[in-house]
Amino acid sequence: MFSPLIKELMESLRCLPGVGPKSAQKMALYLLERDSQGADRLANALRDALDKVGRCATCRTLTEDTECSICLDQARDGTRLCIVETPADVIAMENAGSFDGRYFVLLGHLSPIDGIGPEELGLDRLENLVRNTDVEEVIIATNSTIEGEATSHYISELLKPLNIELSRLAQGVPMGGELEYVDGNTLALALKGRKKL
Amino acid sequence: MFSPLIKELMESLRCLPGVGPKSAQKMALYLLERDSQGADRLANALRDALDKVGRCATCRTLTEDTECSICLDQARDGTRLCIVETPADVIAMENAGSFDGRYFVLLGHLSPIDGIGPEELGLDRLENLVRNTDVEEVIIATNSTIEGEATSHYISELLKPLNIELSRLAQGVPMGGELEYVDGNTLALALKGRKKL
Ligand SMILES: [Zn+2]
Ligand SMILES: [Zn+2]
Numbered sequence: 001m002f003s004p005l006i007k008e009l010m011e012s013l014r015c016l017p018g019v020g021p022k023s024a025q026k027m028a029l030y031l032l033e034r035d036s037q038g039a040d041r042l043a044n045a046l047r048d049a050l051d052k053v054g055r056c057a058t059c060r061t062l063t064e065d066t067e068c069s070i071c072l073d074q075a076r077d078g079t080r081l082c083i084v085e086t087p088a089d090v091i092a093m094e095n096a097g098s099f100d101g102r103y104f105v106l107l108g109h110l111s112p113i114d115g116i117g118p119e120e121l122g123l124d125r126l127e128n129l130v131r132n133t134d135v136e137e138v139i140i141a142t143n144s145t146i147e148g149e150a151t152s153h154y155i156s157e158l159l160k161p162l163n164i165e166l167s168r169l170a171q172g173v174p175m176g177g178e179l180e181y182v183d184g185n186t187l188a189l190a191l192k193g194r195k196k197l
Numbered sequence: 198m199f200s201p202l203i204k205e206l207m208e209s210l211r212c213l214p215g216v217g218p219k220s221a222q223k224m225a226l227y228l229l230e231r232d233s234q235g236a237d238r239l240a241n242a243l244r245d246a247l248d249k250v251g252r253c254a255t256c257r258t259l260t261e262d263t264e265c266s267i268c269l270d271q272a273r274d275g276t277r278l279c280i281v282e283t284p285a286d287v288i289a290m291e292n293a294g295s296f297d298g299r300y301f302v303l304l305g306h307l308s309p310i311d312g313i314g315p316e317e318l319g320l321d322r323l324e325n326l327v328r329n330t331d332v333e334e335v336i337i338a339t340n341s342t343i344e345g346e347a348t349s350h351y352i353s354e355l356l357k358p359l360n361i362e363l364s365r366l367a368q369g370v371p372m373g374g375e376l377e378y379v380d381g382n383t384l385a386l387a388l389k390g391r392k393k394l
Contacts, residue, residue, distance in 0.1 A: 001267070001291055002284070003260040005246050012242040015235025016213075017227045018220060029285055030214045031243070032250055032259050033304055038212025043243035045209040046228070046236050049202050053229055062229050063200040070198070087199070088226050094198055107230055 006032065058129070060122050061087045061105040070103060077101045079136040083126070083155060085109055085143055093141065101139075104129065109147040110154055121151070123158060130162055137165040144171055203229065255326070257319050258284045258302040267300060274298045276333040280323070280352060282306055282340055290338065298336075301326065306344040307351055318348070320355060327359055334362040341368055 002010065006028060013024040031039040055061065056068040063069075070076060070090070080101030084090055090103050106121040118124070130138060140155055142148035156166050172190035173182050182190075199207065203225060210221040228236040252258065253265040260266075267273060267287070277298030281287055287300050303318040315321070327335060337352055339345035353363050369387035370379050379387075 001288055003250070003262060003265065005242075005250055005261045006259060009242040009246045012235070012239040013213075015228070015232050015239055016210075016224045018223075023215065025285065025288075026215075027213045028246075029259070029283065031212070032246060033283065035212050036247055038209070039243050039247055042209040042212055043240050043247065045202075045206040046240035046243070049206045049225075049229060050233055050236055050240065053200070053202055062203060062226070064202045065200060068200065086226065086230060088222065091198055091222075 055107070056105075059103050059105055060107060060125070061090060061103065062107075075100075078134055080139065081130065081135045081137070082139045082141050084141045085148065085151075089141065089143075099139075101137075106142070106151065109142060109145075109151040111147060118154065118158075123155065126155070127158060127162070130159055130164060135164060137167065140166070140168045144169075252304070253302075256300050256302055257304060257322070258287060258300065259304075272297075275331050277336065278327065278332045278334070279336045279338050281338045282345065282348075286338065286340075296336075298334075303339070303348065306339060306342075306348040308344060315351065315355075320352065323352070324355060324359075327356055327361060332361060334364065337363070337365045341366075 009028045009031075010021070010024045013019055013027050014021065019027070031042075049064075052064040053062055054064065056063050056071055057066050058071040059068060061068050061070075065072075077100050080099075081104055082093060082099055082101055083104045083106065084093065085106050085108060087105060087107075090105060093099050093103070104122075104126050108116050108121055110116060110118070110121065129135070138155075138159055140152045142152045142155075152168055156168075159166055170193065171186070172193055173179065173186065179187070206225045206229075207218070207221045210216055210224050211218065216224070228239075246261075249261040250259055251261065253260050253268055254263050255268040256265060258265050258267075262269075274297050277296075278301055279290060279296055279298055280301045280303065281290065282303050282305060284302060284304075287302060290296050290300070301319075301323050305313050305318055307313060307315070307318065326332070335352075335356055337349045339349045339352075349365055353365075356363060367390065368383070369390055370376065370383065376384070
């Protein structure tokens, strides 16, 4: 009952994560009925980002500049490098506020089934970066998932010969976590990694 | 920590209803990291819709054609006209499946505070439509809200002199509604409108 262009707008809105047919319909009608200015701004922002955003030449995070603001920041500690899966993970680490080194962003994790191997994650570039700069410690902060663990394992094997300090984020009971609600795998890891008091 | 173009994309995604800062960040990164094809399609769909979608010359619903598909459909009953606030209401009525007349879409309701008066809702065109076509009954299906009621009242006063049948959707307990959970105003209306058995 909608015209083709309105239908196409509804369908294309469904590429957004978490947007089903109902919300897509609501969004499309809202934009057309009440916020054509917002829709115009969004169309421009999408076009600009698609045309200009690429990857930081050093850490591979998303940016329209040659190098991202963290890589350009001379005040950051260049001896420590934290490896994360995505730009959102960089934000999470920055918000935690206890790391002032640099990052390397994989933009994914190893997933042979999807054709994502070491090359797609830029691991050759990572190796060169660690080899040719003053990095002394690499902290692997990939997700605590099967894929994140496999990626972590691969990277640690790759970097071991370079004679640097290698570490992985600690796993265990989250802060404020009540044992009753912590899943079994996490508890097992927390037990295995228990610390002497 | 995000570059200006990525920030702009996140901010402009917030024009979508129901999208807060967290989901906007998630959507922007998802599009840039994993679905540039979807983002491209969305940018084009927005641009096309903004450039070409206007209003049906007859019923004022959103369409890129001169007249919408319902107005063009010769099989519909031209003697009955249903007045609704938005295109989504047309869909709701069509899904209910018991109306085969035509529609008039206000694209809003009277709201003097927002500068929305009879002219903005196309009520002069509505009057002409009823006067110059073979409409015999007008069913006012504006929302059952204060604004919808006020709009309904205004329209009924406007059309009364035209000597047609005028009706308003019935109000009452929704199907499957348990009295315990029906709000007081609805119950009062249902009682007032009780039918002899
Ligand atoms: Zn960088
Ligand atoms: Zn129409």
